[in-house]
Amino acid sequence: MSAKILVVEDEPVIALDIQRQLTQLGYTVVAIADCATLALEAVERWHPDLALMDIRLRGDQNGIETAALIRQHHEVPIVFLTAHADAATMQQVKAVYPYGYIVKPFEKHDLMTAIEVALNRYQAELVTQAALAKEKELNKLKSDFIAIVSHEFRNPLSAILLSLDLLQRHHSQLTFAKAQSLLQRARLAADRIKHLLQEVLTTATAEAGKLQCEPSPIDLVAFCHQLIAEFQLDHDLKNTPQTTIVLTHTKEPDERNSLIDLDENLLHHILTNLLSNAIKYSPHGGKVQFRVHHTLDAAIFQVQDCGIGIPERDLPHLFERFHRASNAKAIPGTGLGLAIVKQCVDLHGGTIDVQSILGVGTTFTVTIPITQNEDCLPSA
Numbered sequence: 001m002s003a004k005i006l007v008v009e010d011e012p013v014i015a016l017d018i019q020r021q022l023t024q025l026g027y028t029v030v031a032i033a034d035c036a037t038l039a040l041e042a043v044e045r046w047h048p049d050l051a052l053m054d055i056r057l058r059g060d061q062n063g064i065e066t067a068a069l070i071r072q073h074h075e076v077p078i079v080f081l082t083a084h085a086d087a088a089t090m091q092q093v094k095a096v097y098p099y100g101y102i103v104k105p106f107e108k109h110d111l112m113t114a115i116e117v118a119l120n121r122y123q124a125e126l127v128t129q130a131a132l133a134k135e136k137e138l139n140k141l142k143s144d145f146i147a148i149v150s151h152e153f154r155n156p157l158s159a160i161l162l163s164l165d166l167l168q169r170h171h172s173q174l175t176f177a178k179a180q181s182l183l184q185r186a187r188l189a190a191d192r193i194k195h196l197l198q199e200v201l202t203t204a205t206a207e208a209g210k211l212q213c214e215p216s217p218i219d220l221v222a223f224c225h226q227l228i229a230e231f232q233l234d235h236d237l238k239n240t241p242q243t244t245i246v247l248t249h250t251k252e253p254d255e256r257n258s259l260i261d262l263d264e265n266l267l268h269h270i271l272t273n274l275l276s277n278a279i280k281y282s283p284h285g286g287k288v289q290f291r292v293h294h295t296l297d298a299a300i301f302q303v304q305d306c307g308i309g310i311p312e313r314d315l316p317h318l319f320e321r322f323h324r325a326s327n328a329k330a331i332p333g334t335g336l337g338l339a340i341v342k343q344c345v346d347l348h349g350g351t352i353d354v355q356s357i358l359g360v361g362t363t364f365t366v367t368i369p370i371t372q373n374e375d376c377l378p379s380a
């Protein structure tokens with residue numbers, strides 16, 4: 001596609017000549033403007049790839065002032081095209097960071113060289129800017145990580161140290177039940193640290209672009225039962241308020257198969273986070289409904305709890321890293337879980353939706369499109 005050029009020139013005859021030369025060189029002249037106001041309007045309307053700017057213009061503002069105005073609001077590389085080449089003018093031109101300077105009279109190939117150099121330089125700058133922005137984002141992420149994770153590590157580590165200290169110093173006086181409760185406390189804290197490390201690792205893997213979607217046939221029903229068994233075991237070990245996960249599996253009547261192509265690792269991240277949130281944010285226990293439905297085109301997972309719910313103003317930010325709702329601050333967490341869920345759902349080309357009523361409960365629904373693997377279909 002040919003580059004779109006805006007010509008800012010107050011001499012109509014020269015402007016038309018430049019337009020003719022540019023067209024012959026294969027560029028598209030989107031507009032000719034002879035003053036600052038028209039130049040700004042043209043930039044807003046046509047978003048040119050480059051502006052060729054005369055220094056002397058009609059009206060109060062010259063080309064250098066016009067370039068400065070354009071730079072304030074738009075990213076357009078500007079090449080000056082002028083008969084003025086004295087030191088004072090050059091000094092003023094430099095202040096608006098031009099991408100080139102052509103002195104009249106000029107040859108057609110001078111025009112082309114200056115435009116191509118300017119366009120290339122601008123493209124290179126865009127790449128550098130994008131790399132810098134990414135670098136900045138990563139740096140922010142790193143410092144957020146260090147702040148949150150070190151804060152979140154401190155509490156469970158202190159709990160472990162305190163429990164071990166008590167066991168070491170007072171073991172002869174402690175009852176069996178008391179010793180068990182201290183060990184239990186240390187275990188819960190160690191689990192919390194393990195969970196944190198896993199989250200940090202998964203986030204880092206995703207950030208490095210190494211979290212990938214590699215679907216393979218899995219038995220959805222067996223997978224979900226296994227998941228619930230893991231949670232049950234966790235419960236029994238932790239002796240936390242009893243929450244029951246009730247699994248319901250349905251499929252389209254003509255769908256005989258429970259083997260479907262999904263990425264087991266991503267699905268594990270998605271469902272463990274949703275189920276653990278449902279349990280964690282239901283401080284008085286109760287039932288968590290875990291519904292799985294699959295058709296030929298999609299697998300739908302729904303996790304519904306009767307917990308604390310999510311305030312409406314937090315809903316739009318739920319999948320942002322480190323965001324925690326205002327009513328959840330007393331319950332430990334980093335705010336990384338749902339960001340990981342969202343990344344895994346995206347990698348699978350799916351969608352996630354949340355419905356919540358404060359104090360009543362929350363329902364997360366994940367829909368993942370599936371392509372049926374012929375190998376998975378049972379032989380007739």
Ligand code: ATP
Pocket residue numbers: 199273277278281305307308309310318323324325326327328332333334335336337338339362
């Ligand atoms: P962790 O990183 O350990 O999972 P977290 O649970 O705080 O910490 P997310 O899982 O990302 O982080 O959840 C973000 C926030 O969304 C939570 O802090 C909580 O405020 C809210 N939230 C998520 N799921 C639920 C739920 N089922 N019920 C109520 N609030 C929830």
Ligand code: MG
Pocket residue numbers: 273276277333337338
């Ligand atoms: Mg969570």
